Amino acid sequence: MIGNDESGAKRMPEGKRKAMAVCFILGLGSLVSWNSMLTIGDYYYELFPKYHPSRVLTLVYQPFALITMAILSYYESQINTRMRNIAGFVLFFVSTLLVLVLDLATSGKGGIGTYIGICLLSACFGIADAHVEGGMVGDLCFMSPEFIQSYLAGLAASGALTSLLRMLTKVAFEKSNHGLRKGALLFLAISTFIEFLCIFLYAIYFTKLPIVKYYRSKAASEGSKTVSADLAAAGIQTTNDQGGYDSKQERLGNKQLFLQNIDYAVDLFLIYAITLSIFPGFLYENTGVHQLGAWYATVLIAMYNVMDFIARYIPLVKWMKLESRKALLIAVLSRFLLIPAFYFTAKYGDQGWMIFLTSFLGLTNGYLTGPEQNALGNLLVMCLLGGIFAGISSLNLLRVISEQEGCSMEELNGGKICDWFLKDKLKREQNIDSAVLQWDDEF
Helix, strand or coil, X not given: CCEXXXXXXXXXXXXXXXXXXXXXXXXXXXXXXXXXXXXXXXHHXXXXXXXXXXXXXXXXXXXXHHHHHHHHHHCHHHCCHHHHHHHHHHHHHHHHHHHHHHHHHCCCCCCHHHHHHHHHHHHHHHHHHHHHHHHHHHHHCCCCHHHHHHHHHHHHHHHHHHHHHHHHHHHHHCCCCCHHHHHHHHHHHHHHHHHHHHHHHHHHHHHHCHHHHHHHHHHHHCCCCCCHHHHHHCCCCCCCCCCCCCHHHHCCCHHHXXXXXXXXXXXXXXXXXXXXXXXXXXXXXXXXXXXCHHHHHHHHHHHHHHHHHHHCCHHHCHHHCCCCHHHHHHHHHHHHHHHHHHHHHHXXXXXXXXXXXXXXXXXXXXXXXCCCCXXXXXXXXXXXXHHHHHHHHHHHHHHHHHHHHCCCHHHCCHHHHXXXXXXXXXXXXXXXXXXXXXXXXXX
């Protein structure tokens, strides 16, 4: 499938730029629905002021994403990657459409029934995310590095795009009746269209690009079994005999891949554990009231998303690319300093310092997040989701502690947290069902 130019030198098949553009849109579609739900958090806080929507929806989303990704990672060699990705985009499309329909059916009214419905759809987003992100990362790892870079840039652009649209709709509908709801509906309508576009692009257009056919044929000739359905959809038949290549002998198992790249897995886990302990719940609920008023949380979310998007392109500049694994781990560990930085800034700083810190959080998240075979793509995404879940869970536990101690999260200190743990353990020993944690009887 590789042609020759006039000098006889081999040249790659056509379609690289088109493939990169499609990968960008597919990355956009992998997160745009979820980012839309996060970005319209101010609307959900108006509908459900007592239910902590930004934290609860994220906490509902991540366990389903993590469990689904763990299952898919375990069985990845037996799964049809093409059907997995299509199923994920279809679920994104249907779930986003149902969020829109739910709001229209209830006329934008709150209530526990509507809130439960949104939580269930948030869980569907998590399942769809696990299907798409792991599958796409693994699929694109067979191809040109520029493809996966474009896909990851699309992931980051989804946040920047929704933040930009949120600010534009906030200006457009700020003085109109039900302005927040109108902006939310516009977001959901755009997201639904993007998800439908992703189904078409991945299922029909991307598969038939010459350069994509070449990379998938090459992967099949090297023993990959996960690309056969994609090749069949493009009209290319594969056989079980791959030119004498012994896939059982050469292919590394999940455990071997994980052990060889455990530092990358730990890096991804820690990056998102730190990021999601701050974004978005802390930014919505614990940054106080400042001169920007109702715009404050919107500006913070927008700055995080924009800087995260810009940082995805920094590694394309060769001298700015971080290649040392030790340096990468040091940079990741240093991000733990952001937790006390945000704490003291929320308590003593003004809005300028908080905007700067949030921008730095997005910059480091985008720069340090990097993407090998299909199984490794699944494992890395699973560690990413695990970090997200850990960050969200720790933040929600701190919220529970602050409520039971009768103080704000900013007023918590080491002594109060230790006292709470002792009280909770005492409740468990006295057989009081109100204990938050499940203590081991041996301790």
